[in-house]
Amino acid sequence: MPSFSVLTFGIFVAGYITARWDLVTRLHELAIFAWDHGVITRTAKGVAILSSDSPGVIVGWKNSDLDFLVVAILEDVEVRNVENALRVATLFRGADHSIERIYELCGLPAMHVLGTVNSNAPPTEPYHINAEISLHGLAPRITCAKAPTIQVIMFDRPLPGRMQYISLTPILLALGDKTEQILGGIDADDEKAEAAKRQREQELVEKLKLHTVTKHQPSAKELALPRIVNQINFSWELEKLLQKNISLVGTRRRRTLSVSERVIESASTMKDYVIDAIWRLITVYIYPIIRTSFVIALLWHRAAAELCLVLLEYRLRPEYAALKDISATAQQVEIRLLQFCYWPMQYVMLRKRKDDWQSIAKSHADYIRFYNSLWLVANDVIIGIAIGSAIIDNADWLAQHISDVLSTYTVTSLQQTISWLMDWPAGLKLNNELAQFLGDLFLWVIDYWSSCVDVLRPILPHLIWFIGFSSFAGASMPIALFSDFVSLLTIHIYSFYIASAKIFHWQLTIILSLFHLFRGKKHNVLRKRIDSCDYDLDQLLLGTILFTLLFFLLPTVIVFYLTFAIARMSIITLKAALDTALACLNHFPLFALMLRFKDSQRLPGGIRFELRDTNKHSIEAPQRPYPSTTTHPESESPDLTPPPPPPTSYVYLKSKEPVQPAIQHVACAARRRLGHVARADGVAVRVGWDEWEDAEEGQLAGNGRCGGWQER
Incomplete structure (x- = not known):
């Protein structure tokens, strides 16, 4: 090929790549501008609540004027009554814990009425949405006066009672009871060296990011993604609380009981009195004695375990190896003693879970770690017998x-x-x-x-x-x-x-x-x-x-x-x-x-979005008439033709599987033990x-x- 043709072809390829890169960059910036300036309305809905064709009021979180997260649909109530109930906290009566804790984690001061469902009347507010829900299991049809385009994000609500939740980062599968961190001075030095190496690699990656061609600064809505994830995790508990108090919306408060009614209500039989006395004797006198004796015995066992650990870790000189470094039996005894010392602290920490909302997932990894160690010890004993x-x-x-x-x-x-x-x-x-x-x-x-x-x-x-x-x-x-x-x-x-x-x-x-x-x-x-x-x-x-x-x-x-x-x-x-x-x-x-196969939502590995086919998931235009301000010239009657549906996209939010399989944890533990054996036995001379x-x-x-x- 002549040199002129090669040069021409090279210039063409370079120009094509440059134009394509510029086009993709412009489209990305245009999409960000459209989201930030309200061209697209994002509505996140839980799939479980879209199961009725009755009229109702949509309640949820309002992250911006056109970004909503639906928590619940309250049926057969008026919008103004729901707004008043939210304002005076009537819908949050009987909460197990402080509702301000949810507001703090969700990053918003209050919940709002977002719109209506299957309503014959148009929304009273321009930023309210109107949803049409079908019983055929299709996605809802959303309309909003201020939004020319709609994006509906659907998700399966996590069940906090089953310890389900979604997370932006994968759950840590480090299930060793912190015994892996105490495997002798040699292993500790290796762990520090590996941590320093990972830190250097992370610093190198951060420096490489500074030299990228284009760098998109995250917008306020992108930074709000962790807050929205918390709102999704709390949606199930909030929906149950709102549905429990829906009977209080728009009704007169129940009058307090009179003195005579209180006496009749609190009257008890002789049988109830005897049972109450026995229960009081157990809880006030017997249970504290048993509990104190158990704690004292546990403390004595803990002291003996700590003494054994000191003997196993004792070194005649700092450069000499300890007993646990040269004996597999001593190392196994040390692991069991460390587990025995760590279990009470884990149990106390897990007991504190009941003092807060179930949707808070901070202690879920500790729960898995605790019961994993118990299962391993139980199986170890069964196989050993x-x-x-x-x-x-x-x-x-x-x-x-x-x-x-x-x-x-x-x-x-x-x-x-x-x-x-x-x-x-x-x-x-x-x-x-x-x-x-x-x-x-x-x-x-x-x-x-x-x-x-x-x-x-x-x-x-x-x-x-x-x-x-x-x-x-x-x-x-x-x-x-x-x-x-x-x-x-x-x-x-x-x-x-x-x-x-x-x-x-x-x-x-x-x-x-x-x-x-x-x-x-x-x-x-x-x-x-x-x-x-x-x-x-x-x-x-x-x-x-x-x-x-x-x-x-x-x-x-x-x-x-x-x-x-x-x-x-x-x-x-x-x-x-x-x-x-x-x-x-x-x-x-x-x-x-076991959780991976039984309930994978308890082991989140991040989130992903799946775009659904609009024709398969959208329902037909509603047949309910909407009064319009325009009239026909031949008659004075209003135009009852429903407005055309806005362009709508349907996205499904799913929790990803953990990127690192659970079995990798065993490989890491085995690698550490084999490295310890190799160093202790002097393989590398x-x-x-x-x-x-x-x-x-x-x-x-x-x-x-x-x-x-x-x-x-």
């Missing part, structure tokens, strides 16, 4: 089988592998003297360990029985004990791994240092870089001899290191599987998962590669300055 019974009944067989497995894989197989490494394994030429020395050393330790294990074989059935008996405290306890049991019986493999890793680390570090000597370089410890250095001939000769010696011994060391590293990784894999099972038993969001990378980076950063530093 079954496992414990099976272990106790087969303790002797399990002891014999475990003894055979340990003898085969931790003693016999290891001895055969080391003997094979001492005699040119797979035809690999190794240093015979070094292989013989290392092999004899490891075989001697294995023989000594085997004699120690033989002493413990008679008590192995009793240990198995004890593990089975611990299952009555939950299935997680025998799993933790078995994990510690595996760690204890394979401690010789861990020792071999540490010894071979240290030897390999030292040898590789020396080889790297001698390699720098050949290049005329040396490692600057203070500045953490590689600097130039002049060596004497005798230094180079000695370095060459040592480098050759160590380099030829390196394959023998690598073979032994890889052997014990593979054995250690096999043990780590087994412990990782056990810790994954513990994570599932301790942190599986069972209650949240530094073998000098970090020093090599730091030195290379220092050499690149310090080029041109090394000679001057050497002279000084």
Whole structure:
């Protein structure tokens, strides 16, 4: 293609993209202008209240002149009576809690009459709406004198009695009882590092937002979205309260009872008196004693639990590991003690829910967290009883089988592998003297360990029985004990791994240092870089001899290191599987998962809007005549033709599912436990590669300055 054609095509594509972007931007600004200046009327209605064709009055929240949220439809009442009842708070009598609390959360000082339903007369106010509702389940037809276009947003009202609500942000599924936050100093440091990393990423995102091409400043109505969400959450309770007091609208207040009527009404029989006396005795004398005794016992148990937690977290020195950091059993005991200490506080906090409106969803996550932990402990105990019974009944067989497995894989197989490494394994030429020395050393330790294990074989059935008996405290306890049991019986493999890793680390570090000597370089410890250095001939000769010696011994060391590293990784894999099972038993969001299938509205994940087909959801024009101010020339009778319906769009508001599935919480908990095991068991042994990378980076950063530093 000629260069002129390519240039022309590029200019066309750039112009098209620019024009399209400008058009989309202008349309977006036009839509915002139309909403802010009243061209569009937004009416939010709950679907449950649109189920009658009787005339009535619409009551709800008036967020602006043309933004309404319908709370209730009061049937067979007059508009002026409803306005007066709202003004004097007649419709809010008998409320369980303060109505000012609802006004505070909904962000408005009062509720208003929004219009009429199925009315033959036009609205008295220009900003009032008139709704036509059909019994066929179709969406309402809305008209408003001041609104040329209508947007109807329908939604299913959340039921606060079932703890349903909608939210702009997903509910937090962190269901661990804050025990995950206290998993030792190492894990706490990792959690802080991850939090700092997330904060840096968030700051980077905020900085990127400052460099966007267009930035729309949120309008007042967009900022009012959280307030509208609260109004939707309170709509069910308010509608029930208004419908309960609808009989008080437009009626005369009931006169107070006379003295004689009060005496007759409060008269009681002898039976009622006896029942009342017994109930008073229980509530005034017996119940306080039982409650005080229970609180005192709970405090003593709490003190004992706190003492045990202090012992589990005690460190001889700050850099040393605590007992809970090296023992899975201690960590499991700590989790149960923390749950025991946290449950009373959770229960007291949940009891305070009854002191406020049910629609306030602040404590819903705590409710799910509390009952999820209770369910997990109950299931853990039930499963543990079954496992414990099976272990106790087969303790002797399990002891014999475990003894055979340990003898085969931790003693016999290891001895055969080391003997094979001492005699040119797979035809690999190794240093015979070094292989013989290392092999004899490891075989001697294995023989000594085997004699120690033989002493413990008679008590192995009793240990198995004890593990089975611990299952009555939950299935997680025998799993933790078995994990510690595996760690204890394979401690010789861990020792071999540490010894071979240290030897390999030292040898590789020396080889790297001698390699720098050949290049005329040396490692600057203070500045953490590689600097130039002049060596004497005798230094180079000695370095060459040592480098050759160590380099030829390196394959023998690598073979032994890889052997014990593979054995250690096999043990780590087994412990990782056990810790994954513990994570599932301790942190599986069972209650949240049940709610996900039973009642997903209790686990909101945000909101979304669905545009509905107008032809399928709108009803026909009403047949009720509306008196008009215009008349026909032939007659003086008014025009009874109904006005044409305004353009109307129907949108359905739905609660989204949580973006992050509940099972991700188990994955996070398992990842934290596996990371804790890996760090505690020393999987990652530094073998000098970090020093090599730091030195290379220092050499690149310090080029041109090394000679001057050497002279000084």
